[in-house]
Each structure stands twice: as structure tokens, then as C-alpha cells.
Amino acid sequence: MCGIAGSLQIDGGPVDRERLRQMIGAIRYRGPDDAGIYSHGPIGLAHARLRIIDLVGGRQPMLIEQDALAITFNGEIFNYIELRNELIAKGHRFTSSSDTEVLLHLYQEEGERCVERLNGQWAFAIWDAPRQRLFLSRDRFGVRPLYYTRMDGEFLFASEIKALLTCPQVPCALDLIGLDQLFTFWATIPPRTVFRGINQLPPGCSMIVQDGHITITPYWTLDLTGQIEHGGATDSQLAEELFELLQDATKIRLRADVPVGAYLSGGIDSTVVAALARKSVGDRIRTFSVTFESNDIDESRFQHEASAFLGTSHTSIRCRHEDIVGVFSDVIWHTEQPILRTAPAPLYLLSRLAHDSGFKVVLTGEGADELFGGYDIFKEAKIRQFWGRRPASRWRPLLLKRLYPYLPNIQRQSLEYLKHFFHVTPQALSGPFFSHLPRWELTAKTKQFFSESTQAELAEADAMSSLLRDLPSSYATWSLFTKAEFLESRYLLPGYILSSQGDRVAMAHAVEGRYPFLDHRVATFAARLPASLKMKVLDQKYLLKQAVKGLIPEAIRTRTKQPYRAPDGISFFGGHDEFVGDLLSSQRIKQDGVFNPRATDALVQKFRSGRETSVKDNMALTGILSTTVLLDRFMHGRNALSAPASQERHTPF
């Protein structure tokens, strides 16, 4: 796992090596083991390496065919061994045993379509010298990040935005439309980011930069249109097939020349992954987890149970309120976008624990909830739909209360309030975003803290209409369940779960996450399953639970889903007020101009007084705080971005 950066002079002029050095220097923490730069004429590629496969031979940027092809690559191709054998049979010769070289030869053999053959997680750029073409690609689910911008006859790309911002010509300003989307969906709609003029390559897309033109082409989408019965197979046959797929997905994700550990949350998904890894390795594995002080959100009991059952060597880290405050600013430096929950902070501490324990690679359970029907939002939508068919029913809405035992506000609400907040009307039922409207409308209420000037500038902005335009044409014909799955896996998964809670906080400590559930074979299998096998009546992840019987402890397999949560607003008060007092002072908020200083102050006072706060209040506080940190560290602290780069190897080409 690594960091990449590069520059292409559209006008054909020579690339500035010093610029490449600064770009890669800004993200050296992604790859502290080695660094290299390649430049030739208009192209420059830079690489910061975290050595995982072929520790000696896998140095980058890598070139083949007398420099005809050059690559800078962040990620892993898990099926590289099979691809390598295939390419050798076709006459290709290899000088290393790295997956990077396989990727280059595969491109040489199959051109841009090579990405369809890859099983992995990647962001890479290949310079095709004979064609004077730069080919970039990002993996199917967006596990690995890839940003780009174009200015003054130059195309720039990098793993992280801060690398692009080392170039003084790249503007560093908040994109308010991006901010508006994030304060609705928790993520922006790709290619938009919260930085004006800086884009991200959408997941599942490739990009060609040639003759001054940029072309983006999707090579893969999660095809949910064909949800069908699997050829008359029984549930147990399908469960068996799923088990085998997961077993292989995990096995190839253990390919590494360094030890591979696993995160254990105490839930089904990470326990399944750790169990499958244990089976493949045939030996004791190392597991890591984060624990909390509050019993409401702490899952230590289940983590210990999983660890004892699987016989793992387990280490955990306790995340206290002051720890969240202590790392919050650095977390935002890495997420490069505001967050509305503090949940990335404990994961930042967890990756530090893995790193300090000597681990560069961890397996985790992300993706299972999106693909196999695990999220409460799917269940909520199903209950609301059921209720909406008979709106006068007095007992149907009670199912919603059973869904959220941990939300006291929902527990006490009357039918009228539930009906209002959960949109159970015939019109709402036929709307395109029925499943997600309650969540998005609640989140969007945080925009009441936007300043008058921000609101004026966003007067024409409409996040949901923008999303509507981004949907595939067949979306309208899909079932409610399929639509909900799509919205989760297409937007929240890459834009928040795999980014702010994933790559960014793990790579902050040079730790690579690997996700067996996001193996595209597993995802394709899941996409073809009928909804009834993902949620049987109201039993979430039904088929997955059938598939893993006996593999994990029964108490974990059958436990009620507990969403991963971290202490939010409360972390910043009660003895740790200084951080907020400084960042959210009226003077600072007024100076930044994004939020309303009086409303922000009233919100801070509400928290400080110890009065009860709502979910919206917590999202607003975390959102304002993280946006202010972002402005502070990126916009106001821009000079620090261009700090002298650390020493790196200069590729002698």
C-alpha cells in the first residue's frame, strides 16, 4: 500500500521534478519504506512505498519494455499470481515477483480493459509512452483514493488532495456545493469533493488523459438489475456457495510478504473474516479492536468472545473522550473532508495500535452490511413500506420502535410524530429516495448553522436533485430494497465508510485495510440474490448467517445488530472544552464566514450547559468543528503543505 502522485504537461513541456518531490513528500506517511520519482519529457510519476509484496523487487515507479510503459500504483492485485502465470504462458518475462509488474504486463497485453481482469483494490497511473497517453484507474468500490485537477496546461493527480495542494497554482478553497452535499449525505457525489476545482475519479472508473482531453469511462458497476433466484438452488446450496467464495476472497487477501492481522469489532462481519483467515493460515492470528467507556456503545464482551473462540492473539485500545479530542485535528488532516460523526477518530487510534504492534496489513469486515442487507436503514425502509400500505394501523409502526431500542426519542414517540418523521404517506412511498429521506432530511437540518452568505450562495443548490441526475436510468424500476442497497454502496460506502473511516485513517499510520466482502465475485453473487435472502422477513443478513453457522460463536452470529458508534459531541466538553472554545469562538466562525457565529455559539452553549442534545445537534457540532479544522489546516495553514519533502530515492531513468 502506498501513495502516488504525478504530473502531465499537456503542452508537452518538461515536468518539474521538484514539484513531484513536494507532492509525494506531502503523503510520505502512506509509504514510509521507500520513495521514487520518474520523469521523462512531459510526464512525471512519483511513489511512496509501503513494502508488502516482493519487498526487494517491487520498487516504484516501475518501467518495462525499454521505458515504453511506466507505472505508479497504490494498492494490491490479489489475483496477481494467477494472472502472472497466464502472462508467462503467453510469453511475458518478469524480473520481479511483484503485483505491480503483473499489472504493467497485463496492460501491455490487454490495454485499458485489463482492469476488468483484476481482483483487488487499486489506484494507479500508467504512462504509455508510444501513445503519449496517461491511463488512470480506480478499483470497483473505491477502496483506494485518486484525486486530480487540471490547471495551466498541466494535469495533476495524487492519492490525496494535500499532495495536489503543494502546487501553489492549485486553488485551495472550500467547494460549497460539495459541503452542501456532505451535510446531506455524509459524502459528496463523485467526482465532486469539498475542495473547489479538485475532483476524485469515481469508483469503478478509468480515465485517459491524451492530447489535452480527459475521458472518464466506467468499467464496472454493481449490477443490481438482475436480482433473480439462483437457478433454483436451495438456500443451503447458496449458503455453501457463498461460504466458498468468502473463503477464497479471504485466502487471496492473505497474500503478502509481511504478517496480516485482522480487526475485530465484535459483530458478525469482522468475526467471519477473522475466522476465515484463521482457517486459511492454520495458525494463531493477531486481532485488534477498539473499546469504549460507555456500555451503550462498547462491544468488548463480544470481541473477547470472538477472540477466545478463534484463539487469536488479541490487543485492544480504549478510546476515551479525551482521546477523540486529542486526535480530532489530525483525523481531519487525513480525511480531507468534514465529518458529521466522530467515528473515524477511534479507527485512527486502532490503526496506530496495529502499526505499533508491527502490522502493515489488516483484514476487516466492511461491505457485508451493504451487500447482504445488514443495515438498519434497509429494515427501517421495509417496515415503513409495510406501514405505508396501511397507514391507519396502530401496531405496524411499533416495529420501528423495536428496530431502535437504543434511541429513546423513537421509543416514546406517538403515531402522529412517527408518521411525520418517517414519511409514511402514499406520495413518499413512490418517491425515489423513500428509504433514505428520513436520514437525509435529519442530516440536512444541520445546514441551519450555515451563515447567511453560505445559504445565499447555495440558494440554487439542491443536493437530492444532483443525486437524482447521477442515478442509472434503470433505477426507477428497482425495488425499494434494491434502491436502498444501491444508495448505500454507491455513495456512503466509498465517500465515507471506505474513506473517512477506511483508507484515510488507516493509511495515516501506514496500515492497509483489505476487505474480503468487497471481492467483486462476492459482490456479484450478492447482487444477484433476491432481497428475501438478504432480509428474511426482518432477519438481517439471513443468507450470510446461514453460511457461517459453526464458523463463529452463536452469540455473535445471532446477536442483534449494533451499529458502530463513537461518543460524539460529549467528547468535546466536560473538562476538554478548550479545543472547542478556541476553534468555535465567534470571532473565528465570523472570520471564516461559512457558519453563523450566533447559532454556533448557542449550540456550543447548549452542549456546555449539559442540557439534553439531539442527534442533529451532535452532527452539527461535529460538522462545524471538522469544517473549521479543515479550513484551519488546509486553507489557513497552506504554507505548511509545501514544507520541504523528506529524502527519497531518485529513480535513475
Add this chain to the structure above:
Amino acid sequence: MLQTIRKFVIDNYLFGEEGKLGDEDSFMETGIIDSTGILELVRFLETTYGIKVTDEELIPDNLDSVSKIASFILMKQSVSSQTAQEHSFRSSGEPRP
């Protein structure tokens, strides 16, 4: 009373933006109170006015605007004082009025 309720709503849901609240404005229609904010309101009413709001009373008819809340409080207080009077009459053995 109207002023106290208004102040609570402005401080806690509108965060100081007082120009936006009329006494008859529906909290639901204007989006002033979201699904997670109702219990804050109930706790405030219970503490400030010494009443107990039952689950059955948690309905928009009682709580959906400043004036509805005020009427609800007055109703609760009058019921409660009646009950207290009844209780006091009974315990002193005096005949009921």
C-alpha cells in the same frame, strides 16, 4: 409562560434565530423540531412546570406550537391543582364543593 416557551424553542431548536418563530407556527411543518428533539422539549416542560407528560400526551395536538404547548400546560396545571384540591379536601374531611 409563552415567553418562557418561546425562549426555550429559540435557544434549543433555532439557536438564537428568533425572527423565525410565530406562536402558532407548527414545529412539524416548519421543521423546527426533528425526530430526535421531542424528548428535550418534554423534559424541559416537566422540569419547568412541574408536570408529568405521559406517552399518550406526546402528540402534535399538545406540543406542535408555542401556543399549543401553553394551552397544554395550563390544562395540565388546572387538572393537577384540581386533583390536589380534591386530595386536600379528602384528607381534611371537608365536604367537596
